[in-house]
Amino acid sequence: MKALFIISYFFMKEFFLQKVQETRKLASQHQFSIAEKKLQELLLTPSISKNEKSLILKELYQINLRAGKAHKAINHLESLALESKEEPLYWLELYNLSESLGETDKAIRSLEKYIENEPECSPDIYFNLAYNLKLSGDLKKSLRTYQKSLNKDISAQEEVYTNIGVIYSELREENKAIESFQKALELNGMHTPALLNLAGIYEESGEKKKAIPLYQEVLSIDSKNSLALARMAHMYTAKNQSDTRIKNISVLLNSQNLSDAENEELYFALGKLYDDCQLFSKAFSCISQANNIGRKRTIYYNPIEQEKLTDDLINTFSKEWFTVRHSQNKSTPIFICGMLRSGSTLLEQMLCGHSCILSTGERDFVVRKIEEMRGGYPQSVLKKDSNYFTKISKDYFEEIGGIVSGEQFIIDKRPENFLHIGLIKTAFPKSKIIWTRRNLLDNAISIYFQQLNKNLNYSFDLEQIAHFYSEHIRLMKYWESLFPGDLYQIQYEDLVTNPRTAIGSALNFLGLCWDPNCLEFFQRRNHVKTASIWQVREPIYLSSVNRSNNYLEYLTPLNLKRFLK
Template identity: 40%
Template sequence: MTNRSEFLKELRRAHKAIASSKLPEAEGILLAMLNLGVERELIFAEICQFYISSKQAEKADYYLKKFLSIKPSNMTYVLNLASGCVSAGMSASAVEMYRYALSLNANQPNCLFNLALQLRKVGELEASAEAYKKAIELKIDGQEEVYNNLALVYLDMNCLELAGNFFERALSVDPNYIPALFNLAGLAEERGDKAHSRKLYRKILSLDSKYYPALSRLVYQSDIERKDDPLVVELEAALLAGIDSPLEREELLFSLGKALDDCAEYDAAFEAYHKANEVGRLRFRAYRKDLQEKYTQDLISTFDQAWADSLPQRGGFAPIFICGMLRSGSTLLEKVLSGHSQVTAGGELDFISRQVRNFGDTYFSKIKSGTADFFETIALAYEEHVTKRFDVRGHFTDKRPDNFLHIGFIKSLFPQAKIVWTKRNLLDNCLSVYFQQLGAGMNYSVDLEWIGHYYRQQELVMEHWRLLFPDSVCCVDYDKFVCSPEDELEKLLKFIGLDWEGACLNFSAREGVVKTASIWQVRKSLYKKSSGRYRNYKRHLQGIQ
């Protein structure tokens, strides 16, 4: 029989090995301790925490399931592991931990709040909303934050009225709660209500003059004609005063670049954008051309002609996927198509990309070897995801740009899907990306040469899909579209299988929600200002090929 002192001795050895960065030694000690026959909850918790901390997600997930299988009763262990999973970005595992903690004691409002946060990240939106509501019923502290978060879930679910109502509920608890004011202003922007959004942004700045995201939003919704415009003066004063948050400094520099571009101060604008990207570069791992090229070649070799020929030709739901390079005109195109009586616009859905993230390193093999039942299950889940959020009439558009990487997956799910590839002049497209503060892994966006490289890789991928699916892929050139919208729209509608409806081009005053960086550009009538924009910055573009 193992005595307590021997157990503690081994545990101290493991902790000492971890502190000395001797991870294989620590792993061996911890795993061997499972044979001691004592304190199994604690040992499993230690092992799980070890794998979480050392970023070994697959092993962490395996032992977390083992931990739950022994029906642990120590709430502290469970909640600590849940918190560790959150810190490591293991949202699905965090959900399991929080749900188990609630099975031990359902009356934990803070646990419900944390569960709701993670459920939203994994796309379980209805469950997230219910968890927030239960936390409110249990009188959680800080209800203004909970109502605000609940509203964000309803925004994700495309329930705009409910979202607005819950933002207002947050403000009924605390009329000066800035996150709810900011999100309500953002909702007003998305709906095209510039006057109301401006009023809210100004209120925020009256409450906190250093809440710089509100200042940035005012700049983006304004057409600035002079570099001594009061908004520009405010921006420059804020930057001179010094900003603790690198992210806020980055955002203000992007806003300054936009303002200076508006008033044709192109060299000064480029300098501001360059400084913004130099700050932004610190958020990302450096973009590696060799890794991107390898991914492109792996994709092309995996999804070859033999694979394409083997796809089943079943019918059923057939969305239109609008994709391609970021900032290539996809928002404009979806807005145009949404004016057709037989088209429902879905915006940038994350369903496909979330599935791909869940596959992890097994993505290519899963798609190549997936059974008909495997794909049908996911396809039905996508259709349910869409029909819960939208009143679908006829055709449905999904315009997430990076879906260009996942056409093999998409055609496995929906063999009849149409792919609309939005394409734009290389230099204009690269500038537009460089002039935008981006996130979510778009590490190529902070360097013009990197953007140019990524653009070319995107071209290779899309030409591959067009070769495999010549009848399913239509390329729409942004520059041709703004010059000859009727001709280009007629070709696109014919490709989709729709009759001509001229109302498609009357989109500038059309009601509806816009949720991308093009939020105000797309509410204007068609204009050619952005086509050939690179000429204003030509001397700065030598690194793009």
């Protein structure tokens, strides 16, 4: 009987290997689907051994990879890694593939599994894990993991300290960020990422005298550093075309070895300098080139989809919705929103001069909560009850707990939150909304002249900006009809031409008395992390009002006002 069992075992073994060879032959002939089907059948074979199962999973992984089905291959590789606990290198392979496909969560899990199996692994593993944790938004855990890489004596520690500094900056712990960048520079005084980030921190606090030498130091190391050249363009106003910054940027743009990102950055900077010199034709030409390049890094703006989103928001957050769905939170946070470049940062800075108002910065809290719903927004909120929205409000105040103290009003300034006022008023029924609004043409030019995030895909084209502007008006008018007592509109032009009256009215809306410190906003040394970084460091100037008049020869043919139905 024992002999029969041995013969049967070897027969089955031979049969199994023969089937695997058949699938490999099919794969070599690019018959991937047939090969995969046969392997899946083989996987269901009774009494299949652990090693045989691992071999099949490995074949399935490789076949799908060769067939160009990388996402499917990832699933098989993950199953293989779970099955083959004695081979932790599969987790590293899964990490590399996941990262290449932008699957950050899976990349993180893969590295954590690898570390679990190989606790004495290379410090580079911890560095890669920390980097991906930062990408996922888990900043605190990323910091702890970077520290573990330092504890393991990772090489090139200046890079680790620079990354730590970036995280502290995002956490609004600027002093710790500065310490980290300085530590990086103690280790390597020529580490340009640390120099650039430290200069950026000083820019945010309005310390030009500290920022400029750092940018100059970068340029002494690398005279073609596009970011340093671009930032230097914003340090002070160009008076004429002989400005050395114009010459340096022009020379670099004429070279043939720049990436699209570098070209885009430099054309925006050069356009700004020409605008300073009132050489408007040259300025518009540069800015147009910058936007044409920038358009490549984003998906096309679809007006129909934007109109549908507005319709969906209006239909979802109906008047009836707010009578049955809302949290129990009684706090009164102030949300400033509206179009980008409509004066929201200026308004925030002025209001925060008041002794009873504190800014929490430009937070992405609401956006993250929407992302957690994993698609289908805004209709996805229909599945949520009041307890869910109460929890959102609780999570919000837990997150900003380290910032707010006492009985102060808090301001959350994020322009695109105008899209999410329905969710905001559901989670914070007593919240106050301030809508900053600006003349269409001035607003459009200001956005068009600014290098912005790729997610703002409307910002690369004047007509698309005008369309987005019109949809923003339509939606804000709807919110205004729902919350007439809780939504206040402030016109940018009024804010800069008559700030005392404009701010006084806003304070009255909030139930606060006048505070003269509101007009001393440009003397504050807080950190500003928006495109208005230098505008709010100067006393109010009127050159931004009717700025579009300088570019009417380009705007008039577009007839942008046709979008304002």
